[in-house]
Amino acid sequence: MNKLKMKNLNFPMLGKKTNNNRLVYLDNASTTFKHAYVIEAERKYETEYSANIHRGIYFISEKATREYEEVRSKVKHFINAKKETEIIFTSGSTGSLNLIAYSYGRTFLKKNDEIWISSLEHHSNIIPWQIICSEIGCKLRIIPINKDHTVKKIPFGKQAKLLAITCISNAIGVANPIRNWIKQAKERNIKVVLDAAQAVPHFKMDVQELDCDFLVFSGHKIYGPTGVGILYGKEKLLETMVPYQTGGDMVKEVTFQKTIYADLPAKFEAGTPNISGVIGFGAAIDFVNKIKFQPIAQNTIFQKAKEKLIQIGAKIVGEEFGKIQVPILSFTLQNIHPHDIATILDQKGIAVRAGHLCAQPLLNLLNVPALTRVSLGEYNTDNDIDSLIDGIKFVKKVLKC
Amino acid sequence: MLSEIYGDLILDHCRNPRNYGDIHNATHRICGHNPLCGDKIELTFIVKDNHIENIKFKGKGCAISQASASIMTNELLGKTTEEAILLFNVFHEMLTREDFSEKNIFVDSFFKKAGVFLNIKNFPTRVKCATLAWHSFNLALKENKPQQNDNIN
Numbered sequence: 004m005n006k007l008k009m010k011n012l013n014f015p016m017l018g019k020k021t022n023n024n025r026l027v028y029l030d031n032a033s034t035t036f037k038h039a040y041v042i043e044a045e046r047k048y049e050t051e052y053s054a055n056i057h058r059g060i061y062f063i064s065e066k067a068t069r070e071y072e073e074v075r076s077k078v079k080h081f082i083n084a085k086k087e088t089e090i091i092f093t094s095g096s097t098g099s100l101n102l103i104a105y106s107y108g109r110t111f112l113k114k115n116d117e118i119w120i121s122s123l124e125h126h127s128n129i130i131p132w133q134i135i136c137s138e139i140g141c142k143l144r145i146i147p148i149n150k151d152h153t154v155k156k157i158p159f160g161k162q163a164k165l166l167a168i169t170c171i172s173n174a175i176g177v178a179n180p181i182r183n184w185i186k187q188a189k190e191r192n193i194k195v196v197l198d199a200a201q202a203v204p205h206f207k208m209d210v211q212e213l214d215c216d217f218l219v220f221s222g223h224k225i226y227g228p229t230g231v232g233i234l235y236g237k238e239k240l241l242e243t244m245v246p247y248q249t250g251g252d253m254v255k256e257v258t259f260q261k262t263i264y265a266d267l268p269a270k271f272e273a274g275t276p277n278i279s280g281v282i283g284f285g286a287a288i289d290f291v292n293k294i295k296f297q298p299i300a301q302n303t304i305f306q307k308a309k310e311k312l313i314q315i316g317a318k319i320v321g322e323e324f325g326k327i328q329v330p331i332l333s334f335t336l337q338n339i340h341p342h343d344i345a346t347i348l349d350q351k352g353i354a355v356r357a358g359h360l361c362a363q364p365l366l367n368l369l370n371v372p373a374l375t376r377v378s379l380g381e382y383n384t385d386n387d388i389d390s391l392i393d394g395i396k397f398v399k400k401v402l403k404c
Numbered sequence: 405m406l407s408e409i410y411g412d413l414i415l416d417h418c419r420n421p422r423n424y425g426d427i428h429n430a431t432h433r434i435c436g437h438n439p440l441c442g443d444k445i446e447l448t449f450i451v452k453d454n455h456i457e458n459i460k461f462k463g464k465g466c467a468i469s470q471a472s473a474s475i476m477t478n479e480l481l482g483k484t485t486e487e488a489i490l491l492f493n494v495f496h497e498m499l500t501r502e503d504f505s506e507k508n509i510f511v512d513s514f515f516k517k518a519g520v521f522l523n524i525k526n527f528p529t530r531v532k533c534a535t536l537a538w539h540s541f542n543l544a545l546k547e548n549k550p551q552q553n554d555n556i557n
Contacts, residue, residue: 339467340465340466340467341466342441342443342465342466342468342530342533343410343466343467343468346406346409346527346529346530347406347410350406357441358440358441358442359441359442366442372442372444372464372465373441373442401406401407401410402410402415402467403415
C-alpha cells in the first residue's frame with residue numbers, strides 16, 4: 004500500500020465550495036466521500052489494466068482478475084468469514100437484500116412461513132420481503148419497538164423461518180439488540196439476515212462470532228465507490244440457493260438444453276461485474292482497517308454536535324428507543340419543516356438530509372412526518388459543527404422564528 | 405435569492421393559512437401527497453354553476469407547500485373552472501418552463517400573489533412543494549371524482 008496515498012483524510016471532496024461557501028458535508032449515513040486512495044485504485048484499473056476478469060488469456064485480464072479476487076480475500080478478513088467463497092460482490096446492500104429475498108426466499112420459504120423484521124428497517128429491508136410475502140403467501144411480522152428497545156422475547160410463531168434485521172437504524176442511529184435476537188432465532192433454527200450498512204463504518208463486524216447466516220453492506224458508506232457491496236452467506240446456504248441473475252461467468256457448462264452453474268462465488272456474479280468499483284472498494288477497506296473505531300461516548304465531535312443542537316432548540320429523536328450508537332443525529336426544530344431547514348442550510352454550503360430517510364414506517368411510529376438528519380464521517384471537524392450551528396441560527400433568522 | 409422564496413408573503417401564509425379546514429359537503433375532495441418529503445394536502449371544494457364557490461385545505465408540510473396551498477385557495481375562490489384551469493397552467497409553466505415570461509400573464513393580480521413562487525425554479529428539489537396543491541386541485545377537477553386519494557408526483 005502506498006503510504007502517501009493512505010495519508011489520513013485525503014479526500015478530494017474536502018474543501019470544495021458550494022453556493023459560495025465551504026462545503027460542510029453532514030450526510031455521511033447516506034453516502035461518504037471517496038478516499039483519494041480509492042479513486043487512485045479505480046483510476047489505475049481503468050488506465051493501466053482495464054480488462055474483463057475470469058476470461059482473458061492475457062496479462063491485463065489476469066491482473067484484473069487477481070486484483071478483483073484479492074478484494075474478496077480482504078472482505079473475508081474484514082468480516083471474518085470462513086472462506087472467500089462466502090463473499091459475493093453485489094451492487095450494494097439493496098442488491099444483496101434483493102438477492103437473498105429472491106434466491107433464498109423463493110426457494111426455501113413456503114406459504115404461511117413467518118418473516119420477521121424490526122421496526123427500525125430501511126425500506127430496502129422491507130419491500131423485498133413484502134414482495135416475497137405477496138408471491139408466496141408468507142407473513143411479514145414486525146418486532147415491536149418499545150421504550151428502551153428491550154424486547155426480551157420475540158413472539159416467533161411455529162412457522163417463523165427468517166429474521167431479517169438491521170444492526171443500526173439509518174434514521175436514528177439506535178441499535179437493535181442483535182445478539183439477543185440472533186440467539187433466540189438460532190434456538191428455533193430461524194435463519195438470520197443482518198443489514199450492516201450503517202454498522203460497518205463504525206464497528207468491527209465478525210460474522211462467525213455473530214453467527215448470522217447472511218450479512219450485507221455497501222462500499223459507498225465506507226469511503227468507497229457507489230454501486231458495489233457485499234453479500235456474505237454461510238457456504239452451505241449459498242450452495243443450496245439458486246442463482247438470482249443468470250448469464251455469463253456464472254456457469255460451468257451451457258447447452259441449449261440445460262446449464263450447470265458455476266461453483267461459489269461465481270454462481271451469484273452473473274455478467275461482467277463492477278470491476279473498478281470492487282477494486283476501489285478494496286482500497287476503502289484498507290482505509291477503514293486503519294480507522295480506530297471509538298465508542299460513541301468518546302466521539303467528541305458527535306457529542307459537541309448533540310449538545311449544541313439541543314442548546315439551540317433541536318429535539319433529538321429516537322433516544323427513547325435506546326442509546327444512539329453511531330454519529331447520526333436526527334432532530335426536529337420547533338415547527339420548522341426539515342425541507343425548509345435543508346434548503347436554507349444548503350445556501351450556507353451545509354449538506355444535511357431531510358425527509359423520511361427511507362424509513363417511513365419508523366417515522367410513523369415516531370409520529371413525525373419528516374426529520375432533519377446530521378450524520379458524521381471520519382473527516383468531519385469541530386469547525387463543521389460550528390458551521391452547522393451558525394447555519395441553524397441563519398435558518399431561524401430567515402424564517403423569523 | 406433565499407429571501408425571495410422565504411419572503412414575508414410566504415411566511416405569512418405558512419403561519420396564518422387562509423381557507424384552512426374541511427368542507428363536509430364538498431363536490432370535490434382529494435388528498436395530495438408528495439411521498440418524497442411527506443408533504444400532504446387535503447383539498448376540498450365546491451363547484452356550483454361552474455364556479456368555485458368554496459375551497460378549503462388542510463395539510464402538513466414545509467413552508468412552501470403550505471403557503472402555496474393557502475395562496476392557491478385565495479386565488480381560486482370565486483373563479484370559473486375555466487379560469488381556474490388557466491391559473492393552474494400559468495402556475496405550472498411559471499415553475500417548469502425555462503422560457504416562461506411574465507408577459508404571458510394577463511391575470512396581473514394573480515401574479516402579484518402567486519408570482520412569489522417564481523424563484524422556486526432556482527431550487528429544483530422544491531418545485532414539487534410549490535406545485536403540490538395546484539396539481540391536486542387540477543387532478544380533482546379534471547377527473548371530477550368526488551373522492552380520491554392519490555400520490556402527486
